[in-house]
Amino acid sequence: MKILGIETSCDETSAAVVENGTKVLSNIIASQIKIHRKTHGVVPEVAAREHILKIIPVIKKALRDASIKLDNIDAIAVTTEPGLISSLLVGINTANAISLMLNKPLIEINHIEAHIYANFLERKAKDFQFPILILTVSGGHNDLILMKNFEDFKIIGETIDDAAGEAFDKVAKILSLPYPGGPEISKIALKGDPQKYKFPRPMLNSKNFDFSFSGLKTSVLYTSYKQKKLTSKIKADIAASFQEAVCDTLTEKLIMAIKKYKPKEVHLAGGVSANLRLREMAAQKLSKLEYKPILRYPNNLIYCTDNAAMVAAAAYFKKYINSL
Numbered sequence: 024m025k026i027l028g029i030e031t032s033c034d035e036t037s038a039a040v041v042e043n044g045t046k047v048l049s050n051i052i053a054s055q056i057k058i059h060r061k062t063h064g065v066v067p068e069v070a071a072r073e074h075i076l077k078i079i080p081v082i083k084k085a086l087r088d089a090s091i092k093l094d095n096i097d098a099i100a101v102t103t104e105p106g107l108i109s110s111l112l113v114g115i116n117t118a119n120a121i122s123l124m125l126n127k128p129l130i131e132i133n134h135i136e137a138h139i140y141a142n143f144l145e146r147k148a149k150d151f152q153f154p155i156l157i158l159t160v161s162g163g164h165n166d167l168i169l170m171k172n173f174e175d176f177k178i179i180g181e182t183i184d185d186a187a188g189e190a191f192d193k194v195a196k197i198l199s200l201p202y203p204g205g206p207e208i209s210k211i212a213l214k215g216d217p218q219k220y221k222f223p224r225p226m227l228n229s230k231n232f233d234f235s236f237s238g239l240k241t242s243v244l245y246t247s248y249k250q251k252k253l254t255s256k257i258k259a260d261i262a263a264s265f266q267e268a269v270c271d272t273l274t275e276k277l278i279m280a281i282k283k284y285k286p287k288e289v290h291l292a293g294g295v296s297a298n299l300r301l302r303e304m305a306a307q308k309l310s311k312l313e314y315k316p317i318l319r320y321p322n323n324l325i326y327c328t329d330n331a332a333m334v335a336a337a338a339y340f341k342k343y344i345n346s347l
């Protein structure tokens with residue numbers, strides 16, 4: 024079963040061909056990062072226009088790299104929500120047209136669900152053990168999800184304001200670092216002192232699994248205002264201390280949820296799961312638990328951020344699970 028995946032929910036135009044939900048035959052991503060750096064964030068109108076220019080060449084390249092003709096694709100999968108509506112529409116309309124032309128099924132995929140399946144790529148699906156607890160952390164979403172089987176997902180916690188990735192992007196802006204902020208913050212954090220500034224760990228005392236990052240972002244803003252000059256050293260210390268606070272908050276909630284739900288596996292997914300400190304801290308905290316689930320995150324960093332391979336994978340597990 025070969026599925027053509029299409030992803031245009033934000034600022035990456037991507038198409039991929041994935042076989043049986045795990046084998047990536049191609050995964051083409053046209054990133055708009057350089058364009059959105061000029062405005063320090065995504066301007067929806069600009070993103071949509073860029074998707075229109077890129078979508079057909081990206082699909083053609085995905086088919087070429089997978090050595091497959093469009094006729095031999097079994098189904099088309101596309102991200103339909105959540106995301107920027109003008110961007111989503113480019114992918115949705117293209118996928119609809121291909122499905123109609125080929126008379127092949129069109130499978131609609133939720134973007135967060137797609138991120139979850141990034142952890143199934145290039146692995147043996149039969150090796151995964153349910154229940155799985157998933158922390159999906161991106162620019163647009165921040166959820167804790169309990170997955171009892173391929174069809175049974177439950178959101179047990181979510182952000183009540185900013186997502187972790189959004190906070191990384193906003194703090195990068197405060198520190199005059201380029202968009203997207205996550206990779207830039209983690210780069211300069213390597214030279215900083217994570218204990219220098221005591222930033223808040225929001226909502227750790229609440230009994231639920233929800234997150235909030237807007238107060239932390241404001242705290243970083245005030246700390247930066249107080250500095251006479253934002254030198255490289257101060258920026259590195261702020262970045263390291265901020266990253267530490269985000270990772271600490273995310274992993275503390277993760278540990279709380281592990282204790283309650285006793286999952287067999289714990290997955291990190293989404294753009295922020297590329298963060299090495301988050302991976303390291305999650306591994307350290309899990310190793311101290313009496314009950315130790317398996318920790319997984321995408322080995323290939325390309326599957327953390329937006330890509331169409333995860334969309335095709337999600338479609339396979341959603342629709343064709345019985346063929347496993």
Ligand code: KG4
Nearest residue numbers: 161162163188203204205294295298328329
């Ligand atoms: O999943 P994604 O590509 O898009 C959404 O669905 O939102 O995630 C993008 C987010 C951005 O906010 C970016 O700053 C963040 O992921 N990100 C990171 C890292 N790489 C990307 N955050 C922290 N550390 C990273 N290494």
Ligand code: ZN
Nearest residue numbers: 138161328329
């Ligand atoms: Zn995403």
